[in-house]
Amino acid sequence: MKEFEHDPLAVEQEEWKKRQWMERWKKLLTISSPILILVLWEFLSRTGLVDARFFPPPTEIIGTFFAMSASGELFQHIGISLFRIFAGFLLGVIPAIIIGLFMGLYSPIRHFLSPLIMALMPIPTLALLPIILILFGVGEVSKVVTIAGSVFFPVVINTVAGVINIDRIYLDVATNYGADRKSFFFKIALPGALPVMLEGIQMGQAIALLTIVAAEMMGANSGIGYLIWTSYKAFLLQEMFVGLVLISFFGYLFSLLLRGLQSKLLPWR
Amino acid sequence: MKISMDALTKVFYKKGQSVTALDGIDVGIEDGEFVCLLGPSGCGKTTLLRILAGLEKPSTGSFSIQESGRDRPLQSMVFQERGVIPWLTVKENVAFGLKMRHVPKAVVQERTAFYLEKVGLDKFAHLYPKELSGGMKQRVSIARAFANDPEILLMDEPFAALDEQNKFILQEELLSIWEETKKTVLFITHSIDEALLLSDRILLMSSQPGRVTEEISIDLPRPRTMEMVRADPKMTEHFVRIRNHLDREVEGSRT
Numbered sequence: 001m002k003e004f005e006h007d008p009l010a011v012e013q014e015e016w017k018k019r020q021w022m023e024r025w026k027k028l029l030t031i032s033s034p035i036l037i038l039v040l041w042e043f044l045s046r047t048g049l050v051d052a053r054f055f056p057p058p059t060e061i062i063g064t065f066f067a068m069s070a071s072g073e074l075f076q077h078i079g080i081s082l083f084r085i086f087a088g089f090l091l092g093v094i095p096a097i098i099i100g101l102f103m104g105l106y107s108p109i110r111h112f113l114s115p116l117i118m119a120l121m122p123i124p125t126l127a128l129l130p131i132i133l134i135l136f137g138v139g140e141v142s143k144v145v146t147i148a149g150s151v152f153f154p155v156v157i158n159t160v161a162g163v164i165n166i167d168r169i170y171l172d173v174a175t176n177y178g179a180d181r182k183s184f185f186f187k188i189a190l191p192g193a194l195p196v197m198l199e200g201i202q203m204g205q206a207i208a209l210l211t212i213v214a215a216e217m218m219g220a221n222s223g224i225g226y227l228i229w230t231s232y233k234a235f236l237l238q239e240m241f242v243g244l245v246l247i248s249f250f251g252y253l254f255s256l257l258l259r260g261l262q263s264k265l266l267p268w269r
Numbered sequence: 270m271k272i273s274m275d276a277l278t279k280v281f282y283k284k285g286q287s288v289t290a291l292d293g294i295d296v297g298i299e300d301g302e303f304v305c306l307l308g309p310s311g312c313g314k315t316t317l318l319r320i321l322a323g324l325e326k327p328s329t330g331s332f333s334i335q336e337s338g339r340d341r342p343l344q345s346m347v348f349q350e351r352g353v354i355p356w357l358t359v360k361e362n363v364a365f366g367l368k369m370r371h372v373p374k375a376v377v378q379e380r381t382a383f384y385l386e387k388v389g390l391d392k393f394a395h396l397y398p399k400e401l402s403g404g405m406k407q408r409v410s411i412a413r414a415f416a417n418d419p420e421i422l423l424m425d426e427p428f429a430a431l432d433e434q435n436k437f438i439l440q441e442e443l444l445s446i447w448e449e450t451k452k453t454v455l456f457i458t459h460s461i462d463e464a465l466l467l468s469d470r471i472l473l474m475s476s477q478p479g480r481v482t483e484e485i486s487i488d489l490p491r492p493r494t495m496e497m498v499r500a501d502p503k504m505t506e507h508f509v510r511i512r513n514h515l516d517r518e519v520e521g522s523r524t
Contacts, residue, residue, distance in 0.1 A: 167351065169348060169349075169351050169352050170352075170354055172322075172324050172346075172348070172352070173346075173348060173352050173354060173365070174369075175323065175324060176322050176323065176324060176344075176345065176346045176348075177342075177345065177365055177366040177369045177370075177413075177417065178342060178366070178369045178370055179369045180369070183368075183369055187357075188354075191356040192356065194356075266356075267397065268355050268356045268357075268397040268398070268399060269399070
């Protein structure tokens with residue numbers, strides 16, 4: 001037995017140090033997995049163990065990225081894709097929240113609308129692209145509508161679920177203290193449903209990215225999806241990988257932004 | 270009479286089955302009186318309170334709450350501690366009723382500050398309820414009801430979820446605020462000690478059908494403490510009497 005083990009404070013300090021070390025180890029693990037994959041990829045590609053024509057080494061992809069940036073064309077593609085995502089996202093999320101709150105608060109509206117939503121939800125918006133193109137033309141509006149359509153469903157469903165799951169006692173409190181319709185909406189339903197609603201928005205954000213790439217592959221002549229598709233058809237695989245990495249980067253970035261927004265909007269959680 | 274209930278009856282009906290929760294409740298409560306409703310669980314006391322609170326409609330019968338003519342809400346309820354709204358701060362919770370009634374901002378500010386100070390939460394005004402203990406949450410609930418300055422106060426087992434220590438402290442705090450305002454209070458509890466400490470009058474209820482079967486006046490002088498309740502032989506007598514009543518009710522519902 002060592003001397004210090006009889007001192008309770010010393011024992012606890014040892015324990016605390018161990019916990020701190022575990023925390024650092026976990027953080028290291030989180031960073032290490034993507035780095036490990038990239039290093040492995042680089043190695044396999046450079047040594048010819050995988051075909052470098054199909055899987056160019058990451059360092060070369062980075063090189064291609066800078067070469068493409070220099071021309072400025074890349075940023076045009078990124079810009080137009082981001083515009084479509086943001087516009088479509090807003091056009092989908094805002095009506096979804098409003099309709100969702102009404103459906104959650106007023107059960108007749110819920111019963112009336114939910115079969116429509118349940119029936120429309122399983123149809124991929126992309127499958128509706130031909131109809132959307134007929135209705136809105138080949139311009140920007142059709143892409144924005146496509147995004148909006150796919151973002152709408154997860155948000156509306158989560159908003160309804162969020163309102164329905166608000167503890168009844170808060171509704172009783174509001175009734176007892178004489179809340180009018182407007183207060184019910186803004187002081188009870190909206191903040192009460194917000195946590196579940198934000199989960200839906202997080203899902204919607206992921207779906208928006210999936211949709212934009214596919215939509216741009218099918219019917220556009222600009223954007224990241226278009227870039228990926230034309231690079232593939234011209235067998236410019238390094239350019240294609242730049243597009244893929246960009247999508248992955250923006251997906252991760254949006255997730256982080258929404259997480260940040262979540263803790264800002266929900267200080268009471 | 271501040272509150273008069275006239276043959277209030279509530280039947281719950283579902284698919285051919287019915288339960289008479291309340292059966293012809295005729296009760297009058299004087300202005301400034303503190304009345305406890307005491308009965309076994311399932312005797313309809315919560316239903317009665319919810320009817321008075323406007324959260325439930327009686328099947329038949331009626332009730333009225335006398336208005337004093339000023340711009341006041343008829344009633345406010347002190348909910349159990351779960352009733353504190355988690356996305357509002359302590360201050361916003363206390364101001365909730367006043368804001369719902371669109372009382373001028375300055376008045377809201379002043380009354381909220383007054384009752385926050387009364388329940389000792391002024392330092393915690395900007396915290397969210399998640400950061401409060403059970404006892405502190407219940408103080409928020411009490412302050413919210415008093416700040417609203419209603420004609421009558423309804424309390425639904427507000428201290429049921431608290432530990433003994435906090436329960437005693439809060440009961441005495443409630444009494445001291447009540448003695449300043451002299452509000453008419455209808456208080457639900459299943460604790461005999463609580464009823465003896467707080468009430469001017471105790472209404473004993475029977476279960477299914479829920480009726481008021483007995484009433485006991487508690488003439489212990491105020492301000493009261495739990496020690497006084499314990500020391501008074503008459504209170505002991507009341508305790509035993511109520512205890513026997515509850516035992517009979519629980520027995521009765523078993524057979």
